Amino acid sequence: MASIVIKDSAGKKVGEAPLADAVFSIEPNTHAVHLVVRSQLAARRAGTHDTKGRSEVSGGGSKPWRQKGTGRARQGTIRAAQWKGGGVVFGPTPRSYAFKVPNKVIKLAMRSVLSAKAAEGALQVIDDFKLDGPSTKSAAAVLKALGIDGRVTVVVGDADESAVKSLRNIEKVRVITASEANTYDLVDNTALVFTKPALEWVEGVLS
Numbered sequence: 066m067a068s069i070v071i072k073d074s075a076g077k078k079v080g081e082a083p084l085a086d087a088v089f090s091i092e093p094n095t096h097a098v099h100l101v102v103r104s105q106l107a108a109r110r111a112g113t114h115d116t117k118g119r120s121e122v123s124g125g126g127s128k129p130w131r132q133k134g135t136g137r138a139r140q141g142t143i144r145a146a147q148w149k150g151g152g153v154v155f156g157p158t159p160r161s162y163a164f165k166v167p168n169k170v171i172k173l174a175m176r177s178v179l180s181a182k183a184a185e186g187a188l189q190v191i192d193d194f195k196l197d198g199p200s201t202k203s204a205a206a207v208l209k210a211l212g213i214d215g216r217v218t219v220v221v222g223d224a225d226e227s228a229v230k231s232l233r234n235i236e237k238v239r240v241i242t243a244s245e246a247n248t249y250d251l252v253d254n255t256a257l258v259f260t261k262p263a264l265e266w267v268e269g270v271l272s
Contacts, residue, residue, distance in 0.1 A: 069188065071261060074195045076210035082190055082261060084183065088271045093177035101166055101174040101248040108163040116156030119144050125151075174248040176271055182257045189213070189258045196227040204231035208238070208258075215255035220246055222262040243267050 067090055071080045084090070119125075125144030132139055146154045182188040194207055208217065216237045221228045223242045232240035241250050243263040251257060259267070 069190050071190045071192050074207045085268050085272050088176050088268050089180050089183045091180045093181045097170050097174040098177050104166045105249045110162040112160045114157040116153040119152030122152050178251045187256050192261050194228045199227050199230035201231050201234045213256045217256040218250050218254040219258045220263045221260045
């Protein structure tokens with residue numbers, strides 16, 4: 066069983082935590098990750114696009130001219146698709162883009178991401194941010210002490226409200242609670258930071 070260094074808010078080593086092989090040492094399944102991320106992004110789409118068909122546009126109640134004898138092409142309504150102001154043929158209508166992915170695949174994708182991050186050395190664990198209250202400056206100092214640069218996802222315990230409020234204002238930092246952990250947020254970063262309670266919670270769910 067592998068282990069990872071636990072650091073304090075000053076970036077110093079204070080211990081080690083074992084990492085479950087079933088969560089942090091599997092062969093990453095890139096197809097599962099791709100499927101779950103695509104599902105998450107699809108579910109975010111509003112799907113409110115809409116166009117009017119010929120039955121929905123106003124006007125065109127009568128035939129514009131008689132069927133024969135005018136020398137012009139036959140027309141049944143001025144609201145057909147070829148007319149200005151006519152209805153749209155096969156245009157987009159409101160719909161949901163969401164599609165379901167089995168829970169087994171969702172967990173496999175998260176385990177794959179965590180295993181890849183651990184193998185790359187992009188995973189860090191901190192015992193606690195030790196914030197007396199919301200303080201963006203203090204939270205930024207902790208990340209700097211950890212040597213983190215670029216886009217980072219921080220996973221904290223569900224009750225750690227001070228850390229959430231402190232980290233959410235920092236540029237390029239995404240903060241989520243352990244119960245909100247998902248494949249997209251875990252993979253879309255250059256560094257992944259867990260607090261010790263959050264790591265234990267996620268590991269327990271995925272084991």
